[in-house]
Amino acid sequence: MKRNNNTIIVTIIIILIVLVIVPIQMVQANNNNFNSKCLDHYGNKCNQVNLWINFKDKALNINNNNNNNGITNESIKRRLKKNLPIDNALDQEIDENYIKSVLEIDSRIQKRSISRWLNAFSVSIDIGSLDGIENKKQELNGLIEKILSLSSVSNVEEVIKFNGIKQESKLVLDKSNLQVINSNTPKASTKYGDTDYGNSFTQLNQLSIPNAHSKGYTGKGVSILIIDSGFYKDHECLKNVNIGGEYDFINKLNNTQGLDGDSQNVHGTYVLSNLAGNLPGKMIGVAYDSKYYLAKTEIVQDESPIEEDYFIDALEWGERNGVDIVSASLGYSQWYKYWELKGKSSISKAVDIATEKGVLVVISSGNGGYTGVAPPADSNGAISVGAVDETGEWASFSSVGPTSDGILKPEVVAQGVLNYAANSESPSSYSYPSGTSLSAPLIAGVAALVLEAHPEYTPEQVKQALFSTASQANKPDIYKGYGLVNAIKAIDFKLNNQLNSNNISGNNTIPLVPCGYTCAQNQGKCNEYNCFECLAPDIKPHKVKTPISCDGHSVATDQWNGASTISTFHWGVSTLILICVTLLVTN
Structure with missing residues (x-):
């Protein structure tokens, strides 16, 4: 009888593990299936997609430089005047080998600009020679998959555009x-x-x-x-x-x-x-x-x-x-x-x-x-x-x-x-x-x-x-x-360190405005669990124990932290696995 119980418990554990792994793989697959806003917006007329390639680290020793990473004396003076660090990792140049490894993937990937602060560089990818939106999507996703396979790359996102x-x-x-x-x-x-x-x-x-x-x-x-x-x-x-x-x-x-x-x-x-x-x-x-x-x-x-x-x-x-x-x-x-x-x-x-x-x-x-x-x-x-x-x-x-x-x-x-x-x-x-x-x-x-x-x-x-x-x-x-x-x-004006009635001070307070007219004008909907947030009309907000109401709130808060469905699911599955393991040991 004990053996049968153990078999049942082990079977449950295997099923639960599969339930954990499959959603993770699904999420990873979805992340790798890049949806280009250029292709979505322009369709087959989109001939070039511009991307940010974000790196995991900078790989270089930030203390091993003799020129302050190109920062001028004027910038150093401004930072000192405001009691800010003279140099940090954000100022460090990006490893050229990281950039080179991306550009070597395909000749259609061309460098546009570099951002030290974002630890990223932007590229343009020419897909104009392909005909048909599906062919362009497939080719773009193939190139992005190769970029993401590099150990130095953390993620890829599209360079956003503005009205000229x-x-x-x-x-x-x-x-x-x-x-x-x-x-x-x-x-x-x-x-x-x-x-x-x-x-x-x-x-x-x-x-x-x-x-x-x-x-x-x-x-x-x-x-x-x-x-x-x-x-x-x-x-x-x-x-x-x-x-x-x-x-x-x-x-x-x-x-x-x-x-x-x-x-x-x-x-x-x-x-x-x-x-x-x-x-x-x-x-x-x-x-x-x-x-x-x-x-x-x-x-x-x-x-x-x-x-x-x-x-x-x-x-x-x-x-x-x-x-x-x-x-x-x-x-x-x-x-x-x-x-x-x-x-x-x-x-x-x-x-x-x-x-x-x-x-x-x-x-x-x-x-x-x-x-x-x-x-x-x-x-x-x-x-x-x-x-x-x-x-x-x-x-x-x-x-x-x-x-x-x-x-x-x-x-x-x-x-x-x-x-x-x-x-x-x-x-x-x-x-x-x-x-x-x-x-x-x-x-x-x-x-x-x-x-x-x-x-x-x-x-x-x-x-x-x-x-x-x-x-x-x-x-x-x-x-x-x-x-x-x-x-x-x-x-x-004489500065003060105390908040006034409208919270006009300091970097720890950001005045908030309740969700309302502007959200409605743009066909959004207000989050019933967060008085200040506008959501897409087809999004179902995550229910939380302590909703953020407008009453008594006039500054930014991190009180509301809606967990994703996947995160909540994993927490529940992990708990069940722990219970099963405990039963297995006690048997």
Whole structure:
């Protein structure tokens, strides 16, 4: 009888082990079956897929280098000033042998860019010679399977795409019925004290910037990286910009200005003039005495989407060169649903790493209205900037928050409707473009004035000063966040280590917004077990013992941790195996 019991128990154990192994193999098989968003979106017209190849480690000794991994003295000074580590594994270069082993798999795999921070490099895979979507999927999966077989590779993910600047400009015009107006005719009052701001006065005065200028704050001692399309440096208001460095990441050149009339110059010139322009009577930027690093990453000649890897490459380049602030104006991502956007993309992770290294990153929230704020403005570290008109009213094209996991976005706003800006058509032309692309540089400039006054501030402390003194600091919302910033109030603000009623401080608290209207507008559904999370409509939320309600919660929490079905299943099976083994031993 005892033998029969033992046989039954052993049989049960074998069955349970099979039940454990099979789901694991199924999950692994599913992970290896890569679903390309390019193929899903474009079908047979997708001829090139761009991928991130992520490595498990860097294989090199981070202490065995004599040049600080190419980090400049300026970057070291910034880190020391903010009591941050001078060097760590994220700064270490990727082992070239890892990269070489991937490229040797197939000649169709071509290197695009490298990210030290993500421990990854991006590649393009040419599948254009194949006909039929199934053939392309099969070939792509075969190549990815070979890549994943390398012992150095941890996983593969697709390089996400963004609407290009040309597409974003059309969106603004379509949504707001505004036009770009070429005009040198000054508006009403353009002077503050003895300084004539020309037509740039209104957008600056809304943020009390002329007042800060009058007290001597002009961005001195602060360096700013602008990531954009190209820059017409020959414009009359940009002739004296202090350029610390520049690089064209598209064409691999040390010059970011195209030929006269090149459309690549347009958007970046708008942004640069709002920050660094300095021609009294015509155009004055927010932080005209700052040092600027210019990165050309976006292609605007056609309407094809742009990829995130050039942006990340530029971000790391700027940090190594010691920049204090980044100003970037990107469109919203393609292919991704609202409920997928919660700061987990590669580009958003890179922004968070930059923030951890002491760089304040300012990103336009996008021009998608209720489609929501998307990467990289959805990252925890970034300041996401929305747009208002000159009266302070929300611009209907300005992307609203929160993120799909409830983080308050945008945090602040600035004028983004008919802003005055230098135009690259000629050295003396100006325009009135619109979009959150124009709002972001104004906030980045104000941050530079705050850093000039308080060079020891970390990104979180700059945020606290900006948010706590903004126009609706006591009642933030998903349209304007904390509202319009006030440069002089932010400069004079006294930091505190205590949380105020709206949790505007420190890196340990992130204000949350209950799931609601934005989720519904994007056909998502709110998680019944987590008040702040938006889910896909076909997802069944995991039931938890302690749901997160909106009551009493105003900051991020890790209280809710829904286990996956597979994880829960394994826990139960493991328990049964333990019981069977115990019975076997006792028999």
